[in-house]
Amino acid sequence: MTADVNQDDLDAYVDNQLDPWQRNAVEEWLGAHPAEAARVMSDLHRRNQLRLALALPGERPRDLKAARRLDRAIAPRGLRLGLPSAAIAATVAALWLALGPVGLREGAASTPPPAFVKSALAARDASDLRLAMLSQPEAPDVDPAEIRALTGLVLPQIPEGWVPRDVQVFPSLQGPGVEMVLDTPEHGRLSMFVVRVGGGESSGTVLAGDTGIAWFTQDGVAHVLGARDDPARLADTAERMLGSIPHN
Missing domain, CATH: 3.30.200.100 (MucB/RseB, C-terminal domain)
Incomplete structure (x- = not known):
């Protein structure tokens, strides 16, 4: 993983903690790293599944x-x-x-x-x-x-x-x-x-x-x-x- 996008950046992306410019930068980086992109998609899916399973009123x-x-x-x-x-x-x-x-x-x-x-x-x-x-x-x-x-x-x-x-x-x-x-x-x-x-x-x-x-x-x-x-x-x-x- 290059220095410009690290694990904390990916975690923040999954948790929807980045501004639009930062999200765009991460998505551009993920486009060049398909393995990491697949893992991030899995994390996003798991987050949404947990939220739906527990009937939470919105994202937390x-x-x-x-x-x-x-x-x-x-x-x-x-x-x-x-x-x-x-x-x-x-x-x-x-x-x-x-x-x-x-x-x-x-x-x-x-x-x-x-x-x-x-x-x-x-x-x-x-x-x-x-x-x-x-x-x-x-x-x-x-x-x-x-x-x-x-x-x-x-x-x-x-x-x-x-x-x-x-x-x-x-x-x-x-x-x-x-x-x-x-x-x-x-x-x-x-x-x-x-x-x-x-x-x-x-x-x-x-x-x-x-x-x-x-x-x-x-x-x-x-x-x-x-x-x-x-x-x-x-x-x-x-x-x-x-x-x-x-x-x-």
Whole structure:
């Protein structure tokens, strides 16, 4: 990369932080560097996908720039639990952006949903984005023993007929969590987010746009199910899954 256009210039271009003359200069440089142009286009596409997935009211370039700085700070250390670097970037950005409103509407819950529900929604959105990327292959293999050994999280038994499509370890405000995407006969495409939260047992439902959410906690671990389905139906499924989890 030549001295007149550097990585900061490209980041500022993606974040819409340049004036028209600067943008023109960057675009002229990109015209002579097709590989970098393709990467910038991918960054622009990912930014727009995240904004649409999280239903943000307009662009928030400062948040995106901060998310990128946070991503760079985390990426060198890495989460050595099978999380691809691109998924780290998408997840960190999603979690950062998710600090804004996400349109939660209480269902059976008598109190506002716990903070881990917002983390689950961010992980779900990031998974949807990752699965839509050709460069990010699906990772459907589930090894509950390895996940428990490395994260301390005990997964419920997957019901018969459920087909795992993707399993990833995701960062969250509560610590490392496990995000699973499954195809189910009852609920269609379903996400399950598992993270350690402490505290006693609880359960509830909530609506986030057209996504139904049901959660329960047991032995200090939260399990959040999400699908485009009635939250009450998800709650019935969550109750059945609760009995398949061994107590610590």
